[in-house]
Amino acid sequence: MGKKGKDKGGAPGDGASGTKKGTGAGTSVKVRHILCEKHSKVMEAMEALKNGDRFNLVATKYSEDKARSGGDLGWMTRGSMVGAFQDAAFNLTPSSLDSPQYTDPPVKTQFGYHIIMIEGKK
Numbered sequence: 001m002g003k004k005g006k007d008k009g010g011a012p013g014d015g016a017s018g019t020k021k022g023t024g025a026g027t028s029v030k031v032r033h034i035l036c037e038k039h040s041k042v043m044e045a046m047e048a049l050k051n052g053d054r055f056n057l058v059a060t061k062y063s064e065d066k067a068r069s070g071g072d073l074g075w076m077t078r079g080s081m082v083g084a085f086q087d088a089a090f091n092l093t094p095s096s097l098d099s100p101q102y103t104d105p106p107v108k109t110q111f112g113y114h115i116i117m118i119e120g121k122k
Contacts, residue, residue: 027078029089030120032056032071032097034063035112042106042113055100055117064112075122082109085116092118 032055036042045062049055059071081089088107095101095117106113 027090028075028122029092029118030075030094031073031081031089032059032117032119033073033085034059034071034115035065036062036106037064037112039106039113042115045115046104046106049100049102049115055097055102071117075120082111085109085114088114088116089118090121092116094118094120 034042034045034055036045041062041064045058048058048062056070056072060069063071076089078086078090080086084107088103092103093101096119100117102115102117104115106115108114
């Protein structure tokens with residue numbers, strides 16, 4: 001009696017401990033944006049969004065960068081974006097193109113003025 005086994009935690013390697021890497025640097029967001037060099041143009045885009053236009057259509061019409069195809073920048077990780085843009089992106093709540101939650105007022109970076117929305121976080 002008394003020798004029923006060493007049942008102290010299960011088989012080696014079956015737990016989740018030790019599988020988490022990094023300190024949050026792997027966190028990413030699926031980003032869309034509208035980038036305009038001039039404040040007046042970004043405010044025209046903002047007005048279109050407030051009037052109910054779809055985010056991707058406004059981005060195609062107003063954005064002045066490579067993301068003109070609907071403003072889609074894809075999944076971006078923390079540290080891969082400029083400071084103010086990154087801070088704004090990670091503070092947003094994921095939303096849809098039909099009912100976007102975006103930065104208002106636009107975010108100013110060295111590239112111009114951005115209206116940012118995110119479609120997902122992981």
